[in-house]
Amino acid sequence: MYLSSQWVIARDGAEGVNVFHYHHGPIDWSGVPPEGIPYEKPGALVAESVVVPPPGNRVRAYLDISAPDDADWTEIQHSLVAFVAATEGDSLPWEGIHGRCFFRVELEHDLAADWRRALGSLIEAARRVLSASSDPAAG
Amino acid sequence: MMRGAAARYRELLIELLLERTLSGGSLPEGLEAARAAQLDRCWQFMTDEEQDDAERWWASSPKAPARLGSQDVKVGRGEQLLPRKAA
Numbered sequence: 515m516y517l518s519s520q521w522v523i524a525r526d527g528a529e530g531v532n533v534f535h536y537h538h539g540p541i542d543w544s545g546v547p548p549e550g551i552p553y554e555k556p557g558a559l560v561a562e563s564v565v566v567p568p569p570g571n572r573v574r575a576y577l578d579i580s581a582p583d584d585a586d587w588t589e590i591q592h593s594l595v596a597f598v599a600a601t602e603g604d605s606l607p608w609e610g611i612h613g614r615c616f617f618r619v620e621l622e623h624d625l626a627a628d629w630r631r632a633l634g635s636l637i638e639a640a641r642r643v644l645s646a647s648s649d650p651a652a653g
Numbered sequence: 654m655m656r657g658a659a660a661r662y663r664e665l666l667i668e669l670l671l672e673r674t675l676s677g678g679s680l681p682e683g684l685e686a687a688r689a690a691q692l693d694r695c696w697q698f699m700t701d702e703e704q705d706d707a708e709r710w711w712a713s714s715p716k717a718p719a720r721l722g723s724q725d726v727k728v729g730r731g732e733q734l735l736p737r738k739a740a
Contacts, residue, residue: 518735518736518737520725520736520737522725532725532736534728534736536733552735553735555733556733556734556735557733558731558732558733559728559729559730559731559732559733559734560730562728567727568725568726568727568728568736569724569725569726569727570724570725571724571725572720572721572723572724572740573721573723573724573725573737574721575721576721576723576737591671595664595667595668595671596664598663598667599660599663599664599666599667600660600663601710601715602710603709603710603713603715604715604716605715605716605717606715606716606717606718608715620717620721621715621717622717622718622719622720622721623717623718623719624719625717626714626715626716626717627714628714629713629714629715630670630711633670634670634671634673634674635674637671637674638671638674638675641675
C-alpha cells in the first residue's frame, strides 16, 4: 500500500490534511518495499480523506508511507516510531526503511520549526484513514 | 549509533506525541504519569552525552525549504496517479 498524508493550503487560505490510500494487490513483499514503490508504482487509489479538495493546492508538508497491503496500523506505527527516533534533526526530507515499511517526510520551513506538531497531525490523519479502510464501521 | 535506553527514550517521546495527538492534546493524568515514569527510567540509564543529544534532538528545527514546490493532484478511485506533482 501507499498512504500519503498531505498538508495543503488553497489559494483562498483554506488549509488541512488530505490523505490518499492506495493498494498494490498481490505482490511479493516479504521484506523491504519492492523497487519503484511508491513513486513509480503508487498502486490504485482505494480510499481518501479530503479536507481541502484538490487539485492545485500548495503542498506544505507530507508524510509518505509504503507497506504491504495487509500491514495494519500497529505494524506501521511501530516502524514509524523507530524511523522518526532515528532521525538526527538535521535537514529535511527524512527518508528511510524500517521493517517492511518505507517512510518519507518533507515539511516547509514554517512547519519544520515545530516538526513534532506537524508530524503528529500528518500521522494521525493517516492512521484514521487506514483504520477506516480496515474497519469501515470504525469510520 | 544509539543503543538501548537512548533509542528507547526517543521512541517513547514519539509514542507520547502520537498518544497526545490521538487524545486531542493531553492524556489522562494516570497515563501521563505512567509515560513520564517510563521516560525517567530510560533517562537514568543514559549517559550525559546521550541526555544532551536527546534534548537537542527533541528541540531541534530541521533545515527545510521555504516552499516544497509541489501542488496536489485530483486522483479518482482506481487511478494509479501520485497525489502531488511539481508546481
